[in-house]
Amino acid sequence: MPETRLSQNLRYGSNAGQPLTRRDGILKVTGRATYAADNHPEGMLYAVCAVSTIARGRVTHLDVEAARAHPHVVKVITSDNRPPLAGDPDGKEGLFAFRLEALQNDRVRYAGQPIALVVAETLEAATEGAALLKPRYEVEPTRLGLDVGRFVPEAVGVGSPASIAHGDVEAELSAAPLGIDATYETPPQYHNAMEPHAVVASWDDDRLTLDTPNQAPHMARAAYAGFFGVSPENVLIRTPFIGGGFGSKAILAGPHVLAALAARMTGRPVKLALTRSQMFGPVGHRAQTRQRLRLGMETSGRLTAIDHHAIAATSSFDEFIEPSAGVSCMLYASPAIAVRHEAARNDIGTPGPVRAPGLASGSAALEAAIDEAAQACGMDPLDFRLANYAEVEPITGKPWSSKALRECYVRGATEFGWSGRPRAPRRMRDDDGFLVGWGMGTAVFHCPMFAAEARIIVHGDGGATVETSAIDMGQGALTALAQIAADSLGLDVERVTLRFGASDLPDGGVAGGSGHTATAGSAIDAAGKAVVARLAELATADSDSPLFGAGNVGVVARGGRLIRKDDERRGESYPDILARAGRVEIDGWGKGARDPAAVGDHALQAHGAVFAEVKVDPDLGQVRVTRLVGAFAAGRIINPRLVKSQLYGGMIWGVSFALHEAASVDRLSGRVMNADLGEYHVPVNADVPSLEALLIHEDDAYVNGLGVKGVGEIGITGTVGAVANAVWHATGTRIRKFPVRIEDTVAASVA
Numbered sequence: 001m002p003e004t005r006l007s008q009n010l011r012y013g014s015n016a017g018q019p020l021t022r023r024d025g026i027l028k029v030t031g032r033a034t035y036a037a038d039n040h041p042e043g044m045l046y047a048v049c050a051v052s053t054i055a056r057g058r059v060t061h062l063d064v065e066a067a068r069a070h071p072h073v074v075k076v077i078t079s080d081n082r083p084p085l086a087g088d089p090d091g092k093e094g095l096f097a098f099r100l101e102a103l104q105n106d107r108v109r110y111a112g113q114p115i116a117l118v119v120a121e122t123l124e125a126a127t128e129g130a131a132l133l134k135p136r137y138e139v140e141p142t143r144l145g146l147d148v149g150r151f152v153p154e155a156v157g158v159g160s161p162a163s164i165a166h167g168d169v170e171a172e173l174s175a176a177p178l179g180i181d182a183t184y185e186t187p188p189q190y191h192n193a194m195e196p197h198a199v200v201a202s203w204d205d206d207r208l209t210l211d212t213p214n215q216a217p218h219m220a221r222a223a224y225a226g227f228f229g230v231s232p233e234n235v236l237i238r239t240p241f242i243g244g245g246f247g248s249k250a251i252l253a254g255p256h257v258l259a260a261l262a263a264r265m266t267g268r269p270v271k272l273a274l275t276r277s278q279m280f281g282p283v284g285h286r287a288q289t290r291q292r293l294r295l296g297m298e299t300s301g302r303l304t305a306i307d308h309h310a311i312a313a314t315s316s317f318d319e320f321i322e323p324s325a326g327v328s329c330m331l332y333a334s335p336a337i338a339v340r341h342e343a344a345r346n347d348i349g350t351p352g353p354v355r356a357p358g359l360a361s362g363s364a365a366l367e368a369a370i371d372e373a374a375q376a377c378g379m380d381p382l383d384f385r386l387a388n389y390a391e392v393e394p395i396t397g398k399p400w401s402s403k404a405l406r407e408c409y410v411r412g413a414t415e416f417g418w419s420g421r422p423r424a425p426r427r428m429r430d431d432d433g434f435l436v437g438w439g440m441g442t443a444v445f446h447c448p449m450f451a452a453e454a455r456i457i458v459h460g461d462g463g464a465t466v467e468t469s470a471i472d473m474g475q476g477a478l479t480a481l482a483q484i485a486a487d488s489l490g491l492d493v494e495r496v497t498l499r500f501g502a503s504d505l506p507d508g509g510v511a512g513g514s515g516h517t518a519t520a521g522s523a524i525d526a527a528g529k530a531v532v533a534r535l536a537e538l539a540t541a542d543s544d545s546p547l548f549g550a551g552n553v554g555v556v557a558r559g560g561r562l563i564r565k566d567d568e569r570r571g572e573s574y575p576d577i578l579a580r581a582g583r584v585e586i587d588g589w590g591k592g593a594r595d596p597a598a599v600g601d602h603a604l605q606a607h608g609a610v611f612a613e614v615k616v617d618p619d620l621g622q623v624r625v626t627r628l629v630g631a632f633a634a635g636r637i638i639n640p641r642l643v644k645s646q647l648y649g650g651m652i653w654g655v656s657f658a659l660h661e662a663a664s665v666d667r668l669s670g671r672v673m674n675a676d677l678g679e680y681h682v683p684v685n686a687d688v689p690s691l692e693a694l695l696i697h698e699d700d701a702y703v704n705g706l707g708v709k710g711v712g713e714i715g716i717t718g719t720v721g722a723v724a725n726a727v728w729h730a731t732g733t734r735i736r737k738f739p740v741r742i743e744d745t746v747a748a749s750v751a
């Protein structure tokens, strides 16, 4: 019936839910999408960082004269001649979340730290100038590893508690008839976005313009303004395209500040692009962890205790502590749960958020431990998880806003063919004699929202422009946000244009925490509703309009028209409404943020279940993931094509975490020995298995008005454990050190 259709349109519209292709796709495949380093303003100079080759000590000498004397070198900036900054790079209060290295002194606190900046007319001259500096050092011994400089942090992640205790975990552990006690290790990992960090900076008096990839343009604008003592309105950040961010591009680091400083000192635009190897140091990484899990179980398979103790490496000068153990408060019901974090001060760059902070490394350990617990109870891993399903949030007892995890388990298992799985390991071989193993893991992520606002203009031709600083780092935000705008405006998505990715647009918030679509989308939805309400005001007050007297509540936006709810045939197009009112356009603003009143007492999480098949060469120990099936429930799905793409990306990173990625750090020099994409392994196409991501329907009336939870990070979380558990199922040996490497599986498989 018309009424039903209308109300469905009101709630869901007709654009959201469509698997549209990326708006930016053609620009990207034809090379017309401009990334930061593609900019070459008139008169631009090139800057190159010189970085330390030791991890701890002092720079005692730099051959500045040699660098300066090199043809076409314009400026050499060191801690000796660096002018003061208005904001303190050592400060952590106020605008800046991280301490950073901007040549404030001669201290070296990690290998790869910027120790000078050479600015020249050409990239070659700047590179040669940096090489001529030939630094000498006073070297102090490098402190590395999880057993040095240990301390208990005040908080982990971004303000999460370092320890949580519920029930008497020690008593439950000693009373439990069954239990496991296992320690897992995860290595340092680096974001390694396709596009390295880059800044093109220009000053015009006190106005600073920066072309630089950034996940949070307004936050960055405030940070730059603080460092240079100018008002935020005087800083313009343009970030129309970002070649991957993963958390690294949400936070300013030393090189960013130095590039802007070099432009100010030389009076000319300056470009600084980090080399691939310089990405391993100043711009964050996923911290190394060691995690001990002790689980207690009844013989029925019911969990009675979860104790998760995580140690994470951090730098000597700042405290980003990977919040790995927090996952143990999120997934399984247990009368006693204890979560503790410690940190170890190392001579390394400060770690930071990397896609699925805490939960990627934490769930790798927890999901492997759960598999071990199921084995100890003689249970199928899926049955074990179902037996310990958290019907309410563990510890708090809060009801879930929505939780279709059970459906994820069932649909994923069915699609994968899990029911045929032998419980014991080493029972399956393929035709070539390879050992075959099946494993599973539970995926989980938070549903944070930040704060955003948006402006929408409806034009006299009936089209609309959305203004937001929201950014697209490859995840597809622009397309999804256009779909949300189109629905709130009652327009076809083709009529919606986005102005985005610059700090002089309304604050689109942070593209991080899997919360961008929810946050910027809510602001856009509200802005669309606001402008529609203004159109309705104009029309319903005009005695010449077919909508006259219908009142605001009596009309609905559809097909570029406002129509009466009581009579669909009576309506008026946006161009007609504007023309009659003598206006060329009309605008509306909206805000997006979490509404605690709407959430009420509900716990908010997205969930999923990932099933993996691996094949292990019994002679060579080589592991290949051959199949991955994930089923995810993350609230309303705005664009299933792009959401699947996000989930595939996360799942591939999960394969990478499980089998490929690790920074190898030299214990003496503290240098990352594989600081390039030749030796820092990430999956290539041949490593990527057949992938399936099933989207499980979930209506959520509490998380936000759109019902969107977010999908950017969850794909990694279940996958790492699923692959590790499949390796056990194939080989019969538990390998508790990530990534699982041939040297570990050789011993396991040659039995």
Ligand code: MOS
Pocket (backbone or CB within 6 Å): 215, 245, 246, 247, 248, 250, 353, 354, 355, 356, 357, 511, 512, 513, 514
């Ligand atoms: Mo993310 S690690 O919130 O970009």
